[in-house]
Amino acid sequence: MYxxxxxxxQAIDNAHRLxxxxxxxxxxxxxxxxxQISGQLALAVDxxxxxxxxxxxxxxxxxxxQARGDMIEAIFLLRAYRxxxxxxxxxxxxxxxxxxxxxxxxxTFKDLPGGQLLGPTFDYTHRLLDMTLLxxxxxxxxxxxxxxxxxxxxxxPRVVDLLNxxxxxxxxxxADERDVGDLTRESLTFPAGRDLRLQNLxxxxxxxxxxxxYSTQRGYGNNHPFAGEIRMGEVAVEFVPEELGFxxxxxxxxxxxxxxxxxxQGSEQAPPQFTRGYGLVFGQSERKAMSMALVDRALxxxxxxxxxxxxAQDEEFVLYHSDNVxxxxxxxxxxxxxxxxxxxxLTVLRRLRADFxxxxxxxxEAAE
Amino acid sequence: MTETPLLQATALTRMYGKRVGCRDxxxxxxxxxxxxxxGESGSGKTTLLNCLSAQLEPSGGEILYTRRxxxxxxxxxxxxxxxxxxxxxxxxxxxxxxRDGLRMAVSAGANVGERLMAVGARHYGDxxxxxxxxxxxxxIDAERxxxxxxxxxxxxxxxxxxxxxxVTSPRLVFMDEPTGGLDVSVQARLLDLxxxxxxxxxxxxxxxxxxxxxVRMLSHRLLVMRGGEVVEAGLTDxxxxxxxxxxxxxxxxxxxPV
Amino acid sequence: xxxxxxxxxxxxxxxxxxxxxxxxxxxxxxxxxYNYAYLDEQTKRSIRRALLKAVAIPGYQVPFGSREMPMPYxxxxxxxxxxASVLGPDxxxxxxxxxxxxxxxxxxxxxxxxxxxxxxxxxxxxxxxxIQTRHRIPETPLKAGQIVVFQVPIPEPLRWLEASEAETRxxxxxxxxxxxxxxxxEDVARFGRISVAYDYPVKVDGRYIMRPSPIPKFDNPKLDxxxxxxxxxxxxxxxxxxxxxxxxxxxxxxxxxxFEVESWPRCCALCGAKDSFLDEIIVDDQGGRQFVCSDxxxxxxxxxxxxxxxx
Numbered sequence: 001m002y003x004x005x006x007x008x009x010q011a012i013d014n015a016h017r018l019x020x021x022x023x024x025x026x027x028x029x030x031x032x033x034x035x036q037i038s039g040q041l042a043l044a045v046d047x048x049x050x051x052x053x054x055x056x057x058x059x060x061x062x063x064x065x066q067a068r069g070d071m072i073e074a075i076f077l078l079r080a081y082r083x084x085x086x087x088x089x090x091x092x093x094x095x096x097x098x099x100x101x102x103x104x105x106x107x108t109f110k111d112l113p114g115g116q117l118l119g120p121t122f123d124y125t126h127r128l129l130d131m132t133l134l135x136x137x138x139x140x141x142x143x144x145x146x147x148x149x150x151x152x153x154x155x156x157p158r159v160v161d162l163l164n165x166x167x168x169x170x171x172x173x174x175a176d177e178r179d180v181g182d183l184t185r186e187s188l189t190f191p192a193g194r195d196l197r198l199q200n201l202x203x204x205x206x207x208x209x210x211x212x213x214y215s216t217q218r219g220y221g222n223n224h225p226f227a228g229e230i231r232m233g234e235v236a237v238e239f240v241p242e243e244l245g246f247x248x249x250x251x252x253x254x255x256x257x258x259x260x261x262x263x264x265q266g267s268e269q270a271p272p273q274f275t276r277g278y279g280l281v282f283g284q285s286e287r288k289a290m291s292m293a294l295v296d297r298a299l300x301x302x303x304x305x306x307x308x309x310x311x312a313q314d315e316e317f318v319l320y321h322s323d324n325v326x327x328x329x330x331x332x333x334x335x336x337x338x339x340x341x342x343x344x345x346l347t348v349l350r351r352l353r354a355d356f357x358x359x360x361x362x363x364x365e366a367a368e
Numbered sequence: 369m370t371e372t373p374l375l376q377a378t379a380l381t382r383m384y385g386k387r388v389g390c391r392d393x394x395x396x397x398x399x400x401x402x403x404x405x406x407g408e409s410g411s412g413k414t415t416l417l418n419c420l421s422a423q424l425e426p427s428g429g430e431i432l433y434t435r436r437x438x439x440x441x442x443x444x445x446x447x448x449x450x451x452x453x454x455x456x457x458x459x460x461x462x463x464x465x466x467r468d469g470l471r472m473a474v475s476a477g478a479n480v481g482e483r484l485m486a487v488g489a490r491h492y493g494d495x496x497x498x499x500x501x502x503x504x505x506x507x508i509d510a511e512r513x514x515x516x517x518x519x520x521x522x523x524x525x526x527x528x529x530x531x532x533x534x535v536t537s538p539r540l541v542f543m544d545e546p547t548g549g550l551d552v553s554v555q556a557r558l559l560d561l562x563x564x565x566x567x568x569x570x571x572x573x574x575x576x577x578x579x580x581x582x583v584r585m586l587s588h589r590l591l592v593m594r595g596g597e598v599v600e601a602g603l604t605d606x607x608x609x610x611x612x613x614x615x616x617x618x619x620x621x622x623x624x625p626v
Numbered sequence: 627x628x629x630x631x632x633x634x635x636x637x638x639x640x641x642x643x644x645x646x647x648x649x650x651x652x653x654x655x656x657x658x659x660y661n662y663a664y665l666d667e668q669t670k671r672s673i674r675r676a677l678l679k680a681v682a683i684p685g686y687q688v689p690f691g692s693r694e695m696p697m698p699y700x701x702x703x704x705x706x707x708x709x710a711s712v713l714g715p716d717x718x719x720x721x722x723x724x725x726x727x728x729x730x731x732x733x734x735x736x737x738x739x740x741x742x743x744x745x746x747x748x749x750x751x752x753x754x755x756x757i758q759t760r761h762r763i764p765e766t767p768l769k770a771g772q773i774v775v776f777q778v779p780i781p782e783p784l785r786w787l788e789a790s791e792a793e794t795r796x797x798x799x800x801x802x803x804x805x806x807x808x809x810x811x812e813d814v815a816r817f818g819r820i821s822v823a824y825d826y827p828v829k830v831d832g833r834y835i836m837r838p839s840p841i842p843k844f845d846n847p848k849l850d851x852x853x854x855x856x857x858x859x860x861x862x863x864x865x866x867x868x869x870x871x872x873x874x875x876x877x878x879x880x881x882x883x884x885f886e887v888e889s890w891p892r893c894c895a896l897c898g899a900k901d902s903f904l905d906e907i908i909v910d911d912q913g914g915r916q917f918v919c920s921d922x923x924x925x926x927x928x929x930x931x932x933x934x935x936x937x
Binding site: 316328 | 819
Binding site: 448449452453456471474475477478481482483485486487490491492493495496513514 | 803815
């Protein structure tokens, strides 16, 4: 007896060895390379970068490999690495209007300057398993994709900016003069500004946002949304080194941006106009960008004087529960030993049972 | 002590943007006095009540309250902590829907005892004794002390809400349509009970309602509101029997046939 | 209150606390490639500032910029960050989970610090200068100069009564705690006694209501006027709070239903202790049970001193 609490060290070592074996899988098969993951499971890499809040394809691919394809575990690995990185400054705001666009669609206008650009999308594919991919070799020969017009020749104007010229949509104004907040450095307090909300949503679990966004469409806080524009492509990251004093381009990243346009009845202060919900995600993920934009708009309910009665409109509810690394840790911590607490509950329960059996009901008043 | 009014509202105004909530309302309320505020929905009576009970900051004007210690204080000059303390000691607030004023997930006894515990009562037996006392006062069977309010009828829930307020012996109780949503027979019994309690306890009370029957039975004085303003004020009998303002006349005549 | 002393030991965690090192494990080398105790110095400094504030306002929850740690949230990230911030090279660290040094999560955290800070570790309560714990306070009385670091899952005592953080902060600020007793009242009304078994709410220094973390209420009296400094870290919830040495910690109760702790009709099967928290162990598939000390160090020390239980 008394084995229950002994042998922890050895058990951990053994478990980790087993894990390493399982990760490798059948040693007869060739080991998957990080480059393969990065190149061929690119959307998985995008998700890990987005929710891991670190734009590094190679490390994200490594995390996926190490995590055996468990996305949240991979995100966690990347986050834990990210914490240790020194921070030497903040970039200039991204100019998505200068994006080298690879995909751009608008649901609100049939045609618009620059046109609709379908790009690499699952939309309109028929979801039929392609058995030719079963073979390890190259897929059966297909004519090469038309590369002409694959990306925009120059910057494309943003749909919301076109509406803005007419004054039909609210103007985005920077919240205030303060620096943009950073919730990986300071604890979240409420009410959170829109900067912190957007940061939280950009890091949030895709599935959680998808469910919340979906709920707003089904009557739990309807926004009457229109997908004003979704664009995906490359934007330059600019940074102002202190010694130079002007911005220099330090790289290029792929992002997906979504601008939702929503009805608004107006208030005493503001005339009826369209309002915005905004989504921006690392890599290519329309699902996440669109969900984020829906939830961002829903969270603006109080600011716009709307009733905020639904989950997606509740700032504390959304921001406190959106992070999958936090959520998975706390849910899974239930498998840690709790036997001291359980013992305490047992003791109390036995006493309550004893009381019940002697009194056959709550303790009578007189006994108090 | 009766030299100063219990509550003194001066030029009280509350705007919602450009829309008027209530405007330029002034009155004095004396200890033990019951003041009725009547008007149709949208007349500003609920806005006025929310301002008076310190739940809504007015855009202008002043509310002075004379505390138990004799000091007259400006309600909105107090700190939030002092205001909230006042609300759960010297004041009471009875909401139209008892669900908004009760903790539905805890027993009737805990609902009544909460205010006592909030001000430091730490003797379970005493708290329970007080709870029994106030349940009985409000004509609720003390045997139901451990039942959840959700198992009570609407009239009982409303009486429980009143008991919960009275346990700290408040001097001023705000009531927002206290009989709204109740059956007529239940209403009559509740009104009777409120009248007895205000009289026996010397409670001052501000009752907002659209029901002239309620104010006729309970209130000493009356404010008639329309469009956010008080159009007529006076003794209840006087206003109801001989209304001066055309709107009061209309209001009274529309209710009399009932 | 002894805040200045504890503040000093916070700011200078490196002071030597124990000369005797024999049973402590040999001091391992520090892991290359990481900063001392994993976190960068700026982060540790910001956490120490939060700790100083926490010590200055006993029981008050100080928000802090919790970092993402290489272990999951809910597994002690708050405690680990606090320990990392107060741990000096001359410290001796003890880590327990459920009172035991050898439970897997305790092992994992102890290894983490052995690796990243190269500190000495020990299982002996009296040798440790810093004790990180989950769910227990050691049975061996704590001494002045020792720091206990608690892992906290949910720091807010009012959370189950009020879901909104904005509102609970206001309730703390205004000392509006009536609703805490409503919960206790309900227990007595329903069960005839207060049925909270662990994480039993306390009032610290007559002011703030605090969750002592999920320790059994058996351990609550050990918090009261303890000579050791008690630090609480909640990583996921980004809060730090503290009980400075010799601070009054009262468990909430009613005058006519006073706070009481668990007791067992039996002693530890191994060491015969009657004064320790006992874990129940199922020893066969007929449901046979044995009760043994949850604090493994306490139990071993007693057995080493010749005490024996009925087993």
